[in-house]
Amino acid sequence: MSVDGWNTVLVLGGIRSGKSEFAESLVSEAAVVRYVATAPEGDPEDTEWAARLAAHRERRPGSWTTEETAGDPRRLADVIAAAEPNETLLVDDLGGWVTVLLDPAHQPADDTATVAELAAAVRGCAARLVLVSPEVGLSLVPVTPVGRAFTDALGATNRAVADACDAVVLVVAGQPSWLKPAANAAPATTATPAAVQPALAPTVAAPPVAAPPVTVNGTATEPTPELVPLPEVLTPPPPMPAVTEGGSGWSAPTMALPVVATGLVIQPGMELPMPDEYAGPQAIERLATLDVPGAGLGVLDRVVGFAAATQGTPTPAAWGATRVLLLHGDHAGGAAAGTMPGESARRARQARAGQGALARMAAESGASLQVVDAPTAGPIENEPALTGEQVESALRYGWRLAEEAAESGVQLLVLAACGAGTEAAAAAVLAATAGAEPPAVLGRVVTDAGEIDDAAWMRRCAAVRDALHRTRRSPRGAKDVLAELGGGDIAVATGVLLGATARRIPVMLDGPVGLAAGMVSRDLAGQARHWCLLADHGGQPAARLAADVLGLTPVLDLRLDLGEGANALAALPLLRSVLSLAASLPVHPTLGGAAEPDDEETDVEEDPGAEPEFTEPEPAGPGPTSTEPEEQPVDPSGWRAG
Structure with missing residues (x-):
């Protein structure tokens, strides 16, 4: 670009x-x-x-x-x-x-x-x-x-x-x-002749968003200024108030959202692109014609069909540039029961430094890793997780993250999250959008020592139960669910899904946060789920239910317990290999593919003194390859002559 x-x-x-x-x-x-x-x-x-x-x-x-x-x-x-x-x-x-x-x-x-x-x-x-x-x-x-x-x-x-x-x-x-408009360009003001008019020059850039305060042992401390640069605004924005010292950019009004092709902004009922409805089935049919031994690619043919539909070709290429978006946003109150204070912030800093399991797996897969800070959600059992302004800001921020990835040439996004209370927040979203029972979609709480903490699990269930009771008469629109129950990480993830759909970028989901965002995005743009691929549900009940509702079938069943995104990155090399194989294999010779060279047609220098190879003489009469029998004379008595 x-x-x-x-x-x-x-x-x-x-x-x-x-x-x-x-x-x-x-x-x-x-x-x-x-x-x-x-x-x-x-x-x-x-x-x-x-x-x-x-x-x-x-x-x-x-x-x-x-x-x-x-x-x-x-x-x-x-x-x-x-x-x-x-x-x-x-x-x-x-x-x-x-x-x-x-x-x-x-x-x-x-x-x-x-x-x-x-x-x-x-x-x-x-x-x-x-x-x-x-x-x-x-x-x-x-x-x-x-x-x-x-x-x-x-x-x-x-x-x-x-x-x-x-x-x-x-x-x-x-x-x-x-x-x-393009994400990094703003229009020139007039169409003057070429000798005077400069090329597209950026006019306004969105300021970076500061990381929210980190709570360690009950004390709020300001983290090292790890700023997440936002892509430049796509349309002329209204004036944006300056961020006060020590505050967060999330508290300020967001600049205008870029207008998509239909002229709509982030609101329910958006008409975003759909994958190619013909390329996917054509790619699956093409797999049946390839020169492969055995039964072929098995369940991985779904990956080929998904890639074909999102790329718009029956011969999709393996995904090149891949970006992992690690959403870091904590949830206060009972949703975070059983988690160590400050642990998620440490994980986020570790990932920024290129350390930890997720960063190493991303490096092994050739993927870039971007840590995105989301606003801390309030205790949902007592109050809304976010304000309406924060929801709008988070949605637009996620959209801009997808836009910036598209302008950078990213071909595949991986959504991951690390934050205290993400599982409970996702369970609350599922309960509000799919009618799930919180205890059925909340996984067991495992401490850092590997022990099961049932007391913490019960506190999480109680927090989700109280939140649902508090909002029992509230609207169930997408933005209402995000404000009351979802929180910053799920809101940003929803914006990423919508922005990626607008730019035709497939998204690999891995974990409750991304799947909860998929559930919310249905009310905003039902096309978004068709651009999502689920590598593995990880054995999490919330992920299982959301995947079933969204119609996403997991490709694998790895169940790595290394945090969100680990299953997707572990599966990524395999999926790339499958796509490369499907794109490069020839058609089977019996179906019109190029036949391999015959030994008899191989150019070999003949030895003048060697005896000629024996050749079978042609039969004088009809042989076993004859298609019709030779006519026989008929005896008038009814017996065959001879």
Whole structure:
């Protein structure tokens, strides 16, 4: 990803809106730009059109090179896909490309497949890419069939390319309005010529969030300033009050949430992307054709299907960049019964320093580890876990964490948690959303010495029971459950799931916190659970129930008791190996795959003095391979002759 926060951007605009000038300004600082012209030359007698093309040519700097694709519209996808990472491409424009695509001279053509090929090339483009396209969706429906065909095709193209691009900007009267901004970029204010207009420059950055106070032996102490940098805000935010010394950034109002493709913010009923409904089944069918011994991959074929659906291809690749988000947030009151004060803070500091089981497992798996501090939740048996402002802040913070991961090239997120009372908070969320009984979903409490503490377990059950009694008449909406029962870690995890879904990043869940977040996210965006993979339920009753409700089947049954995230990291190398194997194995020769070379066809230098190998003589008459018997003469008496 480029330093300005985007790698591919679509510039939309009406006629004479200034969209081309703005697009040129975005690449003005590039040393070399390849200008891809898509429009045909047109009628030689059309002087006005020729003048437009000439004005475009004169505006380009002399260092730019020009490439024409009007002769073959399908070649545009090849040009984009073959671009190198150090190149900069400016495609102007998609309206001309659609015009050529619909030209009868290029028919018959599968227009839908060609648009899909272009979108796939844009999504996988390694170069910096700017595409210009007219926005015709705001005009009247054309009265001619040709006009309607053009507007329909261009609208479908704009939607497909916008979905594939990192950023989308609409230029109206020379003023850019960012519809789909990149996380590390803010829009320029005006669309001035390329010689004056700078490239996308960041304007406002969100301040870091300080770690909350740590309670050790009943005394609140300020931890070492371990700041978690937030990604830059995606839309112009309202002024944010400064954080007072010794306070927490969670107490301040959150900046505006980035607007997703549908124009919605974090609220119930969001429409977020779904995985590809066809790629998953196609990947499973493809596994049956591979040249593998035995019965194949067994239960691991579900991993291939999940990866295929989330990547949108029947041949998914093994996940590369993986990030573990370790959510650190304590819960006060009876929910934390049986835990040592300050233990979770020590675990978090240990992980930040690259020490401890989770950090070592992440290093072995080639995954990065980010520790995220969440606000401490209040005692749910007596009061709400969080305020409404804290819930909104935590949700948006989690969303921004997922956005920042996507901009960093992360292909898989692993949700983990370490905090006092997380199991009881997750049990309370399950009881409120799935009607579970707290004693049935609360696991046994095991002390650091390995002993079972039944008294602590009973205090946890009582805390959840009292919390449910306190909130028996409260609403059961997602944000209400997070505020009354969930706490900061579950709220941040919910925001991560939603943000990852918006950016099409799969999430591996491991532990009660992530699964409780999955339960809450159903009310906000039901699509989120389809982007989740459960490596192992860990033998925890809360995880078992939540997985059953969410329709998540654990891939393995390791039951490591090393904290949340350990099961996922232990399974990650195996899952990567399965994906690599499924992507690289050939098709079985009996199903059309390449046959292995025959020994008789191997080129071996013959010995002139050697005797020729014996060959079986051809039978004179019909042999055992004959498909039809030789006709026999028939004796009039009814007996076969001879």
